[in-house]
Amino acid sequence: xxxxxxxxxxxxxxxxxxxxxxxxxxxxxxxxxxxxxxxxxxxxxxxxxxxxxxxxxxxxxxxxxxxxxxxxxxxxxxxxxxxxxxxxxxxxxxxxxxxxxxxxxxxxxxxxxxxxxxxxxxxxxxxxxxxxxxxxxxxxxxxxxxxxxxxxxxxxxxxxxxxxxxxxxxxxxxxxxxxxxxxxxxxxxxxxxxxxxxxxxxxxxxxxxxxxxxxxxxxxxxxxxxxxxxxxxxxxxxxxxxxxxxxxxxxxxxxxxxxxxxxxxxxxxxxxxxxxxxxxxx
Numbered sequence: 001x002x003x004x005x006x007x008x009x010x011x012x013x014x015x016x017x018x019x020x021x022x023x024x025x026x027x028x029x030x031x032x033x034x035x036x037x038x039x040x041x042x043x044x045x046x047x048x049x050x051x052x053x054x055x056x057x058x059x060x061x062x063x064x065x066x067x068x069x070x071x072x073x074x075x076x077x078x079x080x081x082x083x084x085x086x087x088x089x090x091x092x093x094x095x096x097x098x099x100x101x102x103x104x105x106x107x108x109x110x111x112x113x114x115x116x117x118x119x120x121x122x123x124x125x126x127x128x129x130x131x132x133x134x135x136x137x138x139x140x141x142x143x144x145x146x147x148x149x150x151x152x153x154x155x156x157x158x159x160x161x162x163x164x165x166x167x168x169x170x171x172x173x174x175x176x177x178x179x180x181x182x183x184x185x186x187x188x189x190x191x192x193x194x195x196x197x198x199x200x201x202x203x204x205x206x207x208x209x210x211x212x213x214x215x216x217x218x219x220x221x222x223x224x225x226x227x228x229x230x231x232x233x234x235x236x237x238x239x240x241x242x243x244x245x246x247x248x249x250x251x252x253x254x255x256x257x258x259x260x261x262x263x264x265x266x267x268x269x270x271x272x273x274x275x276x277x278x279x280x281x282x
Contacts (some may be wrong), residue, residue, distance in 0.1 A: 256269070
């Protein structure tokens with residue numbers, strides 16, 4: 001009995017020491033990262049998130065640290081995180097500053113679906129949740145494969161994915177290009193991104209660029225139902241009646257909050273894109 005008790009206590013101590021080596025106070029500075037932490041089972045260790053986090057709903061109870069590229073460093077350091085997670089888009093603005101503050105930083109990438117999978121694995125490894133991370137990757141991959149199978153034999157219309165514009169106008173248009181995870185999702189959903197790849201993955205478009213491209217479908221992300229871009233996107237796009245997508249009323253507003261989040265919720269985005277690009281699937 002004494003030997004069994006000693007073995008049990010030894011195992012318990014070993015587990016406690018191992019757990020102590022993993023971060024217990026995590027700050028996530030982007031919604032995609034928070035969602036991955038939730039997906040790998042490390043959500044309960046969060047002590048700070050960005051102002052843009054909305055999922056899971058319990059995130060409302062966690063300290064909000066500010067803007068994606070300009071969080072409150074005072075709030076962040078006061079939260080005493082032992083790990084701060086950022087993505088590649090934030091790194092140029094934040095990585096060195098965070099390290100100068102003595103904070104441990106995990107930088108992830110989310111430009112493509114494969115990089116999203118790698119980010120899940122990295123977050124799982126950093127938090128001691130390797131098994132959960134592997135399952136999250138497998139489940140996400142299967143979800144995307146399920147959408148891909150539905151659209152495999154359907155026509156592949158040319159799509160422009162607008163990610164930003166000046167409210168009520170077609171000024172300052174920004175579009176996802178080939179090589180981004182959004183382009184990957186459009187392809188899985190049975191379309192093809194009509195804008196050629198650029199190194200950053202996103203490009204400013206003028207009206208002349210759109211006329212030259214003349215896409216079959218325009219997906220217009222409108223930043224949520226309460227955005228100043230909400231409403232009928234056709235109101236702005238009537239400026240370009242020459243476009244095939246405008247003539248055929250295939251300018252489609254996209255307002256789901258998960259669309260710009262490069263996490264496991266890309267499965268929902270792929271499903272949404274498939275319904276928009278191929279309404280016959282409904």
